[in-house]
Amino acid sequence: MKKRKIIASILILIALILGAIFFSEIVFPIGLEGYFKTEYYGQFGPLAICVELLIAGFYLFTGHPKTNFTMALFGFTVVLDFILNLVGLITTGLPFYALIIFLCCAVFAFWLSFSNAFGTGRISFVGAFGSFVMGIIVELFFNYL
Numbered sequence: 001m002k003k004r005k006i007i008a009s010i011l012i013l014i015a016l017i018l019g020a021i022f023f024s025e026i027v028f029p030i031g032l033e034g035y036f037k038t039e040y041y042g043q044f045g046p047l048a049i050c051v052e053l054l055i056a057g058f059y060l061f062t063g064h065p066k067t068n069f070t071m072a073l074f075g076f077t078v079v080l081d082f083i084l085n086l087v088g089l090i091t092t093g094l095p096f097y098a099l100i101i102f103l104c105c106a107v108f109a110f111w112l113s114f115s116n117a118f119g120t121g122r123i124s125f126v127g128a129f130g131s132f133v134m135g136i137i138v139e140l141f142f143n144y145l
Contacts, residue, residue, distance in 0.1 A: 004060060004061070007112075008058070008061035010057075011057035012053075012061065014101065014105060015050045015051070016050075018046075019050035019051070022050060045081075045092075045138075045142030049078060049102060052077055059071075060112070060118070065121045067121070068112070068113040068114075068116060069127045071109040071112050072114070072123060072127070073131040073134055074106065075106040075109040076131055077138050078105070079103070079135075080139045082099060090139065090143040091143070
């Protein structure tokens with residue numbers, strides 16, 4: 001129980017620090033027409049990944065039954081961001097340091113979610129597939145809005 005809360009606190013802290021950095025880099029348009037451009041909404045992608053990690057960390061902290069689903073969702077979103085950027089289908093909004101940090105967290109999140117390390121409920125095939133599909137939707141939404 002103590003390990004779970006320490007790990008969850010670390011994940012929450014990473015999400016809050018990187019989220020604050022990404023939020024401070026958001027450029028808000030002056031005119032009304034700037035809010036209708038894809039460049040404006042694309043800059044919220046890294047912040048959405050931080051929110052996913054924050055929710056997954058909070059669920060892990062409380063021992064919520066949906067912890068493994070949200071951990072898998074975060075992991076798939078980060079890995080898909082990396083792979084689609086590597087292939088050239090999207091341009092990631094994540095800086096290199098954040099991508100490395102998120103990839104390390106994603107590997108750890110996959111291990112937590114698929115091994116059920118803290119007994120928060122095994123993830124089913126449908127849940128894993130659903131988190132994969134939702135990860136694709138998040139990535140495509142912030143890159144091809």
